[in-house]
Amino acid sequence: MGVCTSSTAQCRPRQSPIDIQTKRAKYDSSLKPLFIQYNPNTSKRIINVGHSFNVEFDDSSDRSVLSEGPLTSHYRLRQFHFHWGASDRDGSEHVIDGQTYAAELHIVHWNSQRYLSFEEATKHSDGLAVIGVLLKIGEPNPVLQSIIDNLDKVKTKNKESPFEKFNLSDLLPKERTYWTYLGSLTTSPYLECVTWVLLQEAITISSEQLQHFRGLKRSSENEDEEFILENHRPLQPIENRLVKSSCKHKNHKP
Template sequence: MSGGNWGYDAHNGPEQWHKTYPIASGNAQSPIDIKSNEAKTDGSLKSLSINYSPGSIKSIVNIGHSFHVVSDDKENASVVKGGPLQGTYHLNQFHFHWGPSNDFGSEHTVNGKGYAAELHLVHWNSDKYASFAEATKNPDGCAVLTVFLEVGSAHPGLQKVVEALGHIKTKDQQAAFTNFDAASLLPASLDYWTYFGSLTHPPLLECVTWVIFREPIKASADQINKFRTLLSGGEQQCPIVKNNRPPQPLNGREVKASF
């Protein structure tokens, strides 16, 4: 398995990643199982300040194991600050993780329970670093806002994303995707857990302050099923059936709660 050939199948999936990326066995890997009764309420945690600009969203692209909705880091930037974060973090992209069925597709779990899917809004510390790539090399480089999806009524904000997937069926296909308010994908309550961890897929760098919202959003089974209609790259175009890494050991890290 070379650096570019990782995936989520038995031969190249999460159990194999440590062979190419030794950090996969590191002490601060993500995702984790959040044990709510062990999370410590931290009164010093400030409220999050989320200022998302629909003008920052530019395109949607199939990256072979998921899809990214890309945000412009500079022009009309979407930003988050406050909470556990020191400084301002710019939205770089957002993407989803899912499993082979809607029973369990999230990466993080809560008290051992998974959700149908999981949204990651990926930000980088623009106060300290010149680029997203540079930020990923530093412990305070990135922040990922995380939203669980559970099956219920169709989500109006998600629908525009789902409809765009028809334009990016195969790897490296890209389409314009503009004037989208990423804040429409956030839950009503912004109560959150937070901990320090890593990117959940290679290169698995330990550079992420995770902010995981306690309250999930609802999406219809049809909406989530559409994720699995995307095709991965390679000689055979196979549906992206799953792209979720299982929870990793906490290794003594502290999970804090804002509530």
């Protein structure tokens, strides 16, 4: 898929994130349950990328994959990261019926059935599949804490540390119903290559845990100190896109 150089909506009709309006989302009986198979032995490292931190996985084989749901291929797990705000009131990228959340988890996969690499996959409209999970303020999340305990090792941009044997499945909510739509990356260059799968049940994070995210720096070691206080993209026009739901009745759990 070619990359459009214009910023007009006509040229870029499937930008993300969007406001999911649950009453307008269409139930689609053909949507299958998600098949998620994450092997803890594929987690490799945690790295500060300057605008967030990534937990990266070995994607040289199909040991950790996502398939079914709205997808017609299988997708290899590449990495996950978070988006957050300067306060607990907002930070999520997607919004549900106008309601923002404290943060949002993005789990990034690429279409290894059709393409030879992640980089090649980003050039195609069906190249990536991203699971989005909303985070709400609540009880401390023990699975998140195992990640937060490693953030001091990657305080500044480009710092990395081994992060192995992490079971990403434990971070997901028990309920796996979802909304899905065609969209884009939410970081530059905003490539329109993403099938979004936004889970309808949120997970918790405590205010104290979230504060650790804001303690990361977008600056390198030898630069003036600058913290990543927020890193979420503004909402984009939905245009004429259809949001589909895997659940017949509204099952959103704010």
